[in-house]
Structure formats: C-alpha cells, structure tokens
Amino acid sequence: MTAASKKWVYDFTEGNASQKNLLGGKGANLAEMTNIGLPVPPGFTITCEACNAYRVEGGFPEGLLDEVADHRKHLEETMGLQIGNPKDPLLVSVRSGAPFSMPGMMDTVLNVGLNDESVEGLINQTGDPRFSWDSYRRLIQMFGKTVMNVDGDLFEEALEEAKHEKGVTNDVDLDVDDLKALVKTFKKIIKKDAKKEFPQDPTDQLHDAIEAVFGSWDNKRAQDYRRRNKIDDSLGTAVNIQTMVFGNKGEDSGTGVAFTRDPASGEKKPYGDYLENAQGEDVVAGIRHTLKLQEMGKVQPKAWKELNAHMATLEKHYKDMCDIEFTVEKGRLWLLQTRTGKRTARAEWEIAHDMVEEGLIDEPTALRDRLTADKLDEIFKPVIEAKVKTTSDPIARGLNASPGAAVGRVVFTADDAAAWAEKGERVILVRRETNPDDYHGMVASQGILTSAGGTNSHAAVVARGEGIPAVCGAAEISIDRKAKTFRAGKVTIKEGDYVTIDGTDGTVYAGELPTERSVLDAAMLGQKRAQNSGLWRAFDRFMKVADGKRSLRVRANADTPEQAKNARVRGAEGIGLCRTEHMFMGEERVEAVRKMIFAQSDEEEAEAYAELLPLQRKDFEGIFKAMDGFPVTVRLLDPPLHEFLPNHVDLEVEVALVEAGAKRMGKKKLAERKDLLSKVRELREDNPMLGLRGVRLGIVKPGLYAMQVRSIVQAAVKLKKKGLDPKPEIMIPLIATAEEFVRMRDELLPVVAEEIEKAGVDLEIPFGTMIELPRAALRAGEIAETADFFSFGTNDLTQTTYGFSRDDIGKFLAMYEELKLVGWNPFVSIDDVGVGRLMTIAVEEGRATNTHLHLGICGEHGGDPMSVTFCHKLNLDYVSCSPFRIPTARLAAGQAVLGDAQSSSK
C-alpha cells in the first residue's frame, strides 16, 4: 500500500479495542467505549502509522492534513459547533496514545481552538467569563510548554506571583481580570522565550499540537521508558482529537480518575480520586487536594451512580480491572479514557483470582495475561515498611542486584561479617567487590553492598543465589578500608553503624528502617496464617495451573543441602547446576587444596585428593539427600586455581615490607611466604576468565576430576544402599572441543563403573557438558555424539559472544543501555539474536546427532521470564535458576505454553 492510499484518520465510531497497534491504546479504547454506548465526547484518532510516516519523512505525510480536515468537519457537524468560531467555538483536546501505555511520558494539549476572539465566543456559549479566560490561560500555558518548548516554570512562577499579589493561595480565587492579565503575561513569556507569538489561528494550533505529539514519541523520557519496559521504538504514537468537556464549570462539575478495583491490594472496590471544579490535569499533577473517589457520591450522587454502572459495564466488557478518566460537566458524566489498570504484583494475583471466581475470565486467561512473572520476586521479598520507605531519602543508589530489604551494621571484611554474625549481630557487608574467598562472610550477612561490579558480578550472583538482598555497583559510595568507613555524598558511615539496603530498587539508607517478611514466603515455609491469606490462595491456584501446563521442567542452581531444601520448597524438580568450588574452601580444606595446587609429584597430589575425597563425599551426600528422587547435575571444578590462593597484591606488599625491614616476620615464615608468592605469581593470569579453568583443569590435573567423580558416586551409592533414590549427573565445564569431552569421559567413566561395581548397586550416571563457549555451540553436533546432556551456561556464553567480562562491564554497560547500544542487559535477558542464535545452532545440531540429548540451561537467565520463554521456544527440557527464582520460572514456563498456544491458534 502506498502512503497516499493509506487511511490515516479514524473516527471513534470506526475503530475498536483490538486496533491498539494502529490507533494506540487510548484511541482503540475510546472507539470501543463509543461503540458500546458509553458517554464519550466525540472525536477521531490519527494512526500510529501516520506518526511513523511523519518521523521518516520529517513532516506530515501526504493526505494526512486533508483527512484531518474532513474529520474535523464531520466532528463540527456532529457537535453543531466550529473550532475557532468566534461566536460559538468547539474546543478539542489533542492527546498522545501509543500502543502500549506510557503514562505521562508524552504530550497532551487541551482547549485547542481558543484564541483572543473565540474566548469571547466561549463566554457567550457558557455565560462564564471566568471559566472561559481560565480555559484560555490553560491553553496558552500548555501549548507554550508542550508545543513551543517554553520553560514550564516560567508560567508557574507567573501564576504564583499573580496569586501572591492578590494575597490568595488557590487558583480559583483569581478573577476574570486576574486571568486576563495572566493571559497577557503568558503570551509575553512565549514571545520572549520562543521568539514567536502564540498562534491565533485554530488550525495552526491543531496542526502544531499534532506535530508536538508526534515529536514527543522521541523525547528522552519516552525513549528511556521504552528501553526500560522493552517497548519497540518503531511503534509510534497515535493522536486523539476529542471534543473538550469541562470539569471546571463550577460546583456541579468535576473530574476524576477511577480504578474499578484497588490497584494496590486488589480488593474489589472502586478506587481513585475526584476533584471538584477542575480539569483533568489538575488531578494528574497532584497539585490540588482531591477527594477520595467514594466521597464523590456525596457531591455528585447521580454521576456517581452512573459511574458505578459504567465501571461494571467496562469490567464486563474488558474482563479486567480498568483505569478510567472521567469528567462531570454540569452534572453530566463523560468518560474520557479507559485502559487496563496498572497494579502492584500483589494486586495482579488477587484480582486474577477474584475474576476467575466471578467467572469473568478462565484460569488460562488469568495465567497468560494477568500475571507478570518478572514481578513475582517482589512479593516474596521482605520489604521496608511502606510509610517509612516513602518518607526516607536514600544516601546512595546502585544496581538492584538482588531484591529485598535488609538491615544491619556495616562491616568491611568477610571475616568480620562472619565473626559479628557469630555473635548474633545482623551485618551488611560493604566491599568494593567480592570474590569467592568472601563467601563465608557473604552468607553470614543480611545484605551486601558493593561500590563496583554489575548485576552479574560475583556479589550479585552469590546474593541472588542465596536470596540475600544486595545493592551492587553503588558508584557514589567511596570505601576507605583502612579507616573502616564509607562516604556517600556528605554522609560518612563507620563500621558498626546501621544501614538499610533495598535490593528491589537499589537504594541505600542510613540507619535502621523497619522491614517485614512477605506473606508468600511465610506461607511457603508453612506458616498457617499466611496460608490462609488471599494472596497465597491466588498464588497456589495459578502456580498449579502453570505447573500443569508447562513443558519445561524447573530445576535450581544450588550448591548446599540448605539451598537444595529451599529450592524444593519452592517447587524445584532437581538441581541443574551444583557448583563444587565451595567444596575446596574452608579452613579444614585449605591445606589439602594448596597441596593439590602445588604438588611436585603425583604422590603428593594423590595425598591431597585422599584428604579431600571423604569431605566432598559428605558434601554430596547432603545435597543428594535433600534432592532425593530428583536429578542433581554436578559441575566439576570450574574456577581458576588462583581463586583458592591469597590475594596477589597483598602478598607482594607483605613480602616487600618484610624484606625492607618495615614488618617483622620469622625467617622460616618469610621463606614460606616467598615461596607462596612465587607460586601465586606463576598462577597469575592476565584473563583468568579465559585461562586455566573448567575442563582445562581436568586435563592438566587428571586426578582432580577423578576424585570429584569418585566422591559423587560413593555418596550416591551410600544413599542408594539406605533406600534413597539419588540421581547424580556429571557435567564437564568449559568444553571448547569434542575431544576434550571425549577424553574426560573416557577417563571418568571407568571411575564410575569401578565404584558402582564395587558397591553392587544399580545406578546410571549420565555424563554431559556445559555449552558456554561459542565454539562448543558451533561444534555441538560433534559433542553430542558422546554427551548425554547439554546445559547452556549462558553467563559465560554471553561473556564470550559479546567479549564482555561481567566483572568489568560496570565501566560501560549502563552507558550502553542508556545509548541503546544493546537492546537490554544481555546478562539479564538472553540476547536472542546473538547468544540465542548460537543456542539454536547447538540445539538443532546436537539433537540431529543424538536424539536422546537432554537439554537445559543453568545460566542466570534460567530465572528470567523473557529468557524462559526463549528456552521454551527452543524446546529445551528444563531451565535451572537460583532457588528464589523457581516460582518465577515455573510461572513463566506455564505462560510460555499458553503464549505458544495463542500464537499458533491465530
């Protein structure tokens, strides 16, 4: 279709609610309401396509202004009035309306059609000079700010000054002369600031306002909003031109916003605000004191009754909670807009549940359309009490790395965190960054705050894994480790001072703010009172529906029995990633681990393994027991060995100080330290992420993986003999070539066979690999010839595919998101066209050579709804995520099936 042949404009009577992409949400709903007989002021909608044509061509597309003129004429005929008629003018509003709701992000101009002449006509029409001049004043103010880019504060200041001069505080106390004077002042402001006159020609006003709305699609805050909400930039906005009705025509007029149910609690009762004798923007702006919606019944009983009837109609029609803007003009109720009402995560569940009970919607609809998997986390987390939260100022902001609120006393080292916690203190661990050595202190903390590192830094990953609230990369705070203080702006926090962090929004507060545990969390852990709550009933109901629908299994990333139990409570069907690095940490193991690292002979190395084996067997026993009956995928040791050694720089400094005589140390001790240093230097790597780790460790230290596998099998055998049903799976990390996998498998299968034979039990242990390097994805067909399963390690796969080190992206990723150089943070949601393309290759080619290949994902993405949907489409067998994200993954996996069904039924 050529541009010229397109229909650019639709009358409200022409459209319907399904045409959101063409008419925008508002336009489609105005048309829908019009057509179901609700009292909507007449008008028409310019399509989103027109906006996009305008953006491409840099001006109105051919035919648009002609269509606008036609529809204007039709509207004028319908109303019996003309825009700009000096005797009896028709006034219109010009409002944006995109396919997705972007509240307050784009522009609106009201009262278009008023000028120095038609203001008199309006007086003539209404008999109300004050109202008329006030309307004109509002037009100039809004038009000046929105269309002519005049600094809005200039108008507000002039208005304040006028009130001040008159000695009044309320706009309504200004009289006609005051308003006339203000009109003059406003016009001067425009002339001075915009170097142009306020346009008197109503057609100019109309066209300029349309252009301003088109342009507002690309303003910065709208762009930011879309980026945050993953809304496509190419959609464009529609423009709605609608007959003005007035809530500011006196005491029998007013305006309001109404939700058909409570958007915070979900309770089934109307909720909103009503403002007497006012225009809509006065409510939104929140400047004047409003009545609660229920109080409207007292002042406007007829309109209130009508509104309740219309709300019922709307809910029945839309089958959802609606958000309505309305105006009462001299006792007559007009509906100006409706849309699906935004609501809290909690209200989502309660409303969905109630509506299913009421028969408005069925369960699949509720599951598919009414519940946001991405927001489920929120209702699980402890929160800062709402009232306190709104009245407290954060001292710093960072990344919302792990949700929930936490309160504690500040410590600056992991050892202090562990020691203080031991003594019963609640602590917040504050660090520049964390590393695996800090693990014991991290898990002992209530919350973690770092000044560096991104949402996938070590701190963030561990925190999410453990369900510990964390704020990361709070660049505003500056830590002085020696002095044991940190600064945030002008505030200095000392060790032992209380702080509160909110990992849900990334804020940090000084002092001890009150928090509360979430109802769902309490219910899941078995608290009866919580299980009687409406929220739990709703949650329980829909999770069962989701579980019944989904084809993806959901496993947990869990490394300890505690995490495994936690995951089971939340519905995990196994462990998809059991990391083993913590089994090489802790005081009783450090000696053996160093012996293993530094072994000069095979015998020494074997000794080290002999010491580690029984300890690790016990670790595995605990985990397999906690996951009894479900598969547990154990990843053999992955991180580079220097993670198990002291910090290189600290050691260099220490040795240098001793050698310079500035620090005392015995000769023998010094020799030991120097020896350790030379080994640390030897193991030091320029890019440890791409160095000697993963399967490369297994190749270079063949006894290492054999020891791990032996302890896994021995643990499983032991439980099996006790009548339990352990299901270990062995996973080799960081495979780049099929040959690596084959070699490891050939070395380890005999170990498995030997232990099973020795025990004489019946046990089958699958061998698989992570797919976490591009080359593994590209060679998946070959790797699948001998692998029983693949697990996509999308953290590393994203790192290598992008060449982004997640420990170092803090320096640029925020800017990349800001500038839209990435569609979104690829460590949060899978980069479908890059990383996802490699996954697709691996799935297709892996299954082509091995039809029994079992496929999962164990990167952080496994708990991200958008990524879960992608995994469902890829037809994976399971996703694995941190225990606290299990409900989210279950829900998203159920929704993905329904989304599929919907799109395939189209």
Place this chain on the structure above:
Amino acid sequence: MTAASKKWVYDFTEGNASQKNLLGGKGANLAEMTNIGLPVPPGFTITCEACNAYRVEGGFPEGLLDEVADHRKHLEETMGLQIGNPKDPLLVSVRSGAPFSMPGMMDTVLNVGLNDESVEGLINQTGDPRFSWDSYRRLIQMFGKTVMNVDGDLFEEALEEAKHEKGVTNDVDLDVDDLKALVKTFKKIIKKDAKKEFPQDPTDQLHDAIEAVFGSWDNKRAQDYRRRNKIDDSLGTAVNIQTMVFGNKGEDSGTGVAFTRDPASGEKKPYGDYLENAQGEDVVAGIRHTLKLQEMGKVQPKAWKELNAHMATLEKHYKDMCDIEFTVEKGRLWLLQTRTGKRTARAEWEIAHDMVEEGLIDEPTALRDRLTADKLDEIFKPVIEAKVKTTSDPIARGLNASPGAAVGRVVFTADDAAAWAEKGERVILVRRETNPDDYHGMVASQGILTSAGGTNSHAAVVARGEGIPAVCGAAEISIDRKAKTFRAGKVTIKEGDYVTIDGTDGTVYAGELPTERSVLDAAMLGQKRAQNSGLWRAFDRFMKVADGKRSLRVRANADTPEQAKNARVRGAEGIGLCRTEHMFMGEERVEAVRKMIFAQSDEEEAEAYAELLPLQRKDFEGIFKAMDGFPVTVRLLDPPLHEFLPNHVDLEVEVALVEAGAKRMGKKKLAERKDLLSKVRELREDNPMLGLRGVRLGIVKPGLYAMQVRSIVQAAVKLKKKGLDPKPEIMIPLIATAEEFVRMRDELLPVVAEEIEKAGVDLEIPFGTMIELPRAALRAGEIAETADFFSFGTNDLTQTTYGFSRDDIGKFLAMYEELKLVGWNPFVSIDDVGVGRLMTIAVEEGRATNTHLHLGICGEHGGDPMSVTFCHKLNLDYVSCSPFRIPTARLAAGQAVLGDAQSSSK
C-alpha cells in the same frame, strides 16, 4: 561394499603410483616401478583399508589371511621358492608404507621365513653359512624388538659383548660360530623378556610381522609425527611383502640410498650414500661408515651405470627429484623403494626452477606442488652457520616464536635494551613476559627471549611483526631480575654475557655463535650479488607466477613508516592493519595521555587531545607517505587504558614501602603517587581482554576517536595537497553490536566531512569494522548495512570463540596439542570448523546485505598458508600479515588459486 567383498591385497604388478591412499606411498611406487620395467624384487601389498579394518575390529578382517596366502603362493611360484622351505627358502621383507611419508616412524621386519631349519636351506641355496646365520641373527633381533616388543638394547649389548669377547670391533669379523652362538643368546633374550619363544613357523612370523606393522600406525612417535605434520589419523598404513635381496653377500654386494639431486642445495647431481656388503638398515641406522654415492662408481661400475640410468628414468617418470633405496646383490642392482625426495626450503625453489627450465614440469605445477609456503620464512632469515649449529649444544629450548638467529648481550629491562643499543651494543632482551611498555626496548634488540608466554604472547606477536628473532616460553630458564642473571640448567648467564638464540627452532645457546644473512633478504633489499643467485632467480620467477594467479590481495600489518617500507619491498599492496597504540606511548606523550585518561572535565580532556593531535598527524603522514597509492586501514585505539599506566603491583609496593617508612619520598610526590595508584586501581580489570577497550573506549571517551580521525584526515589532506595519493580507511575495533558501529560512524563521519571540506580536496574515506567477536560475526548482516568493509580480527575471534586467552594458554595449549584436544594451535592456523564457521556466516550474511562489502583478514593468520587458503575459499578480498610474512602470503594465495583450479577440474 562389505568387508568380505573388499580386495585387501594387490600384487606389485596390479597397482600404480596414483593409488597411494590404498597402497601407501611405498606400495604404490613399488607397483609403479614394477610396471615401468625397473628391477624391483617381486612382492605384494596389503592395503591401508585392511589396516583400518584391523584397527576397528582389533584383528585381521575377514578374508585378509586367505588373500595373503593366495599372493604368497603366487609369489612362491614366481620365484620358484617357498617361504620356510627347509631346503631352498624364500625370504621376504615386511614393511610399512603409509599414504604420506613418515620416515622411520613405523616398523619393518626383514628376512622373514628363516628358522632353525630354513637357515640350513639358505646355506644350501647361497653356499654361504656366515651370511645365512647373520641373516637369521638379524631376523631374530628385528623380530624380537619390533614384533615382540623386546628392549632392543639387550640385543645390541649381546652383540657388543660377542665382539668384545672376540676382540673385534666390526660385525663382519664375527664368524659362523659366533653368529650361531648369538642366535642362541638372542632367542634366550626373547624368551626371558617376552615370556615367549621366537616363532619357528614362517607363517606365524609373517602374520605377526603384518600385525606389528598395523599396530605401529598407532605408536606414539607415529602419532606425534602425524600431529606435527597434520596427517589424518584415519589413513592407516599399507604393508609391503617383498622378496628379500641381499647387499651383504660379500664384496660384490652392497646397499645405498640415493637422491636424484642434492636435497640440501638443489644442485642437479645425484647425492647419497653407499655401503658395501651391508643390508639397508645399516645405512639408515648410520652405524657404519658409508661411501659417498659417487664413490660407488669405483666399486660397482656396472651397477652405478644402471643406477644412473634408472634415476633418469625415475625423474622423467615422476617429474620430480626422487629418493631411492637400492641394493646390489652380487653385482645385480635392485630398486627397493622410491619416493619424492624431501628437501630443504632452498632446494625446493632451485629444483623447481631447474625442472621448469628442463621442461620436466610447467610453472603452475612448480608453483602448486613443489613450493612450501610454510617454509618460505626460513630462507629469509639470518641463520647460525650450519657447521657451528650442528656442533653446539643449546642451553635451553623454548617455542620458535619468530624465526631467525640473533646474537647479543643479555639485558633484563626494556630501558637497558634501548640504552645499550643506543651505545651500539647488540642486545638480547630477556624477560619473563613483555608488555606494550617494553616496545621501545624490544625493537632496539637483536632478539627476544622469554621464559613465559606462548607463540601468540605479546613478545611473540611483536617480534614477528618486527621480524625480530624470538624464543618464547623457554620454561627451563629462570630469571632473577634483581641479580640480573638467568639460569638454564647448570649454566648461569649474567647481564652483558653473550647469548645466541635461534627463533627458527626455539634453541638458546651461550656465547656468540656466527650467523649469516639470507640471500633472499639481501636480494630483496637490492644487493646485486644476491640478485644473481640461483635462489633469487627461482624466487623471483615463481613469485611473479603466484602474483599473476592470485585473486587475494596481500597487505601488511604495519604501524610505522619503517614497517610500511619494509612491507612494500616485500610486495605489500597496502596496510590492512595499522595499530595506533604506539602513538599513545613515548616520553613526550605520556603526560598528555595520562591527562586524557584522568580528565575530570571535558575541557581537560580536550586539552589532552589538542596536545596529541599534531603528534599523531605526523605519525600518519609518515605511514601514508610510505604506502602512497595503496590503502592504509587504520584501527582506532584498541587496548585497555591501563596499558598506558604504570604497573599496578609495583605501584602498590612502592606506596606501601613509603608509607611504612622503608622508602623515602617527598610529601607532594607521595600524594601524586597515591593519586595515581587510586586511579590505576580504578582502571584495573579482572579480564582486560573483555573489558573497557576497543569501541567501548570510543563510546566512553567520544573525543578520543574524533581526535584520531581528525589527525588521519588532516594527514591525508596534507599529502593530497602535495600531489601524493593517500588512501586511509578507518576501522573501528571490537564491535559487538551494529548499534555501536552506527553510533561511532555517525559521530566520526562529520569530522571527516569537516576536514575534507575545510581543505577542499577530493578524498573518500571508507569506514569499516573488525569482526573479532562471535557476536559481530553472528550479526554481520546488520553491521554490513552501514559498514564499507570488514576485517576479520582472527586473533581475538579465536580467543573468544574458544575462550582461550592467548596470554594464558601457555599453561595448557602444549598439552592440548600433545593430547590432540585441538587439531592444531588455532592461533597459528585458523580453526576452520569453529572460528571459520563464524567467518563464513559473516561473509555470507555481510555480502547479502551489502554487495559492495570489502572483506579482509588482519589477524596473525593472514600470513599462515593454511589460513590463506581458507581465506581464498571464503572469497575474501585480501589478507594482511606482518611484513616479513608477505612473500609467504603471496605464494600461498597463488597456490590457493591453483589448488582450486585442480580440484574443480577433477
């Protein structure tokens, strides 16, 4: 075809030279010689397929032994003798023969058919008891060692003892009784060591020998050889069973090896050795003193004449220099084997040239089949004088990181290297590793020796780029920086001591060994005498042929005018990668660069750029001038900023020492150092390779690339005005998303336009990007929408595709090659199925959206023949490599075309 229906055995009269894959090289050539009427002892060949069937089934495949029996019978009929006949036995040899020559790698057994009875028959047949018992002794010795895995030294020791007891030094001085006694002793040795008797049944001997040859395909040295020479493991070996002839039947007998031309110099005269009264293995083993081949004419004039005639026949028939094994049995000449003779890089060129002149082959054949691009480097490099080399023992061995010999005095810091060189000293820089700060010292050195780092470490890459010989990763040397010494085994080398390194084979020698410049290098640089050499004539001729054939252009990776000139002399047609990092180094720039890095305001940053711009403009002028008329692809700044700052650890130690009072420093200086330290800490990255570098720098510091682009355009404009023809191209490094490229291009194109307009010249500057991250390859279609060219940065692409940091692979890559976990070092030759697959995607999808897309490669692979062939197949426009690899790339590119033509004409 089923196994049973396969033909496993071919008589020599049945095969021909084209059947190497089936009959092995030796078998095919024996058949060929038989069929052109040369005197070959009759026999038959068991196919490689039989070997592979044996390897798969773990035993002789069905039908094989029947066929062997049939052919044996036929051979016995032909010869009128029977194997094992106690009266008149036929003796045979059993020899391996793979499709590719693997000299000495696999097994051979001679004299099969002798036993306690048939040795008497042999005496009967030959009338020579001593010869017969010696033959039997040899069979037992060879069979014991090869087939029965007895330690060969045991036999040698027994032989020595027998001679010692008798008081003689030569085998021939042992008489019949001595040999009889030795046979007994040898049989005892076997019984003791192998716990089995030496088999008396000739059929057992034959079958065991065949089995041993099959098995020898998989022995370790054969596997290693194949890995080094990139020979497919799945080929298998054939087995040749041939009538024995004897060179040890007295003075009128003998044996020898002959090359039809000199394999070292290429001269057209036979070359080889002759050994009277001996068997072939005596020549190969090099135990006894041999005659020069020419001297054979004196002792065996008839056979010598015949040999010369047969050599002429063979060269004419094979159209190549041949390597022949022959035996004279009682005056009668037998040819036992022929194959294409191995030769030095130099002889390749000389022989190819002569054969073209002689009309034996045409130029394309010479180019395609006779010249090894991989070895071309060798004849360009200075070398240690041959005699000295063979008599000197290396003190250490490392990786042959950059070819050529270098002599100089040892220094341990780059500053010392530069200072000593300034004073006219030749120095060898010895370091654990090098980094960009060492550049000035590296280029001032004759050679570089490192104890860590791989063939793609910084030292290796810079050394190859600069043509400086280097030995890297010489783990045996241990450096004591403070004492300024290094140890290698028991040798300690002090600062100032002379060492000689040979980067061609990775050896290190103490002292000053004499070296000489290569002829080709001298000729290229214009030396007349060198240009009159035969080698130069050959080189010049075939390079012209290659240049005429090739479709790939060849550019250089060159960063300075000197390198650019060097590259032009060697035939470069432009610069494919001009790195700009060195333009941010050097004393006069360090202040400005630090100001840029630490700038607190836009003004400060702009000041820094203003200081750098004129300096860099001058740098570019020099380069564009040196490459006048050819394109120069400039890569904007790529490395992370901390590479321009002092070493982190050194600074930590320094500050700690000062603070502890162990080192003196003024208060102000200390404050500065502490400030610097805190900034170095801030910029420190965990994985700098995946951090803030490449285009990310351009995004985060927008003025940086603008400054570089401005200085490029200003330099070009200036030269243009002087009548030169500069052709800069601007390349953005490390693109991961199309949006990054678009943003940079949108920022930089106006800078280009502004400068060109200001100057009023006619200049077009293409904008392109490196494809060096997997995601860039996967999104190439999108990137190509706005990019004029792609250059594959296969170093980084290999790093990210494999997850291998080339700075850290030293700890495992050698082991990976050893264990065949990688096909070959992917940093040397492109990993065609992984990295190459990404390249293929990028080429196909890039060209699909932009038919004008210009494509090149600028990783180290650009100078590797196997990779050049791959690039030719990918249909790239050019390869770019270090100046010293340009001739190699030109040759390989020409050969790739001919290879294509050949395979497409099949």
